[in-house]
Amino acid sequence: xxxxxxxxxxxxxxxxxxxxxxxxxxxxxxxxxxxxxxxxxxxxxxxxxxxxxxxxxxxxxxxxxxx
Numbered sequence: 001x002x003x004x005x006x007x008x009x010x011x012x013x014x015x016x017x018x019x020x021x022x023x024x025x026x027x028x029x030x031x032x033x034x035x036x037x038x039x040x041x042x043x044x045x046x047x048x049x050x051x052x053x054x055x056x057x058x059x060x061x062x063x064x065x066x067x
Contacts, residue, residue: 019043 015024017031019038030037032047 017043 013026015026016028017025019025019040020042021038021040023038023040025031025037025043031043034044037043
């Protein structure tokens with residue numbers, strides 16, 4: 001039973017992101033996933049660039065202490 005004035009919310013029916021075109025994305029996982037889910041690519045704008053491989057110098061021996 002619901003109290004008066006309160007609506008039940010469902011995580012899958014709540015808009016997580018509104019595209020520039022007006023389309024609503026209901027899952028936050030659709031943002032910045034390298035797929036044009038909005039149709040206007042607004043879900044891929046302003047995303048941080050993530051690289052899969054660290055720069056080679058991070059594993060260089062020059063950074064390791066000599067024991």
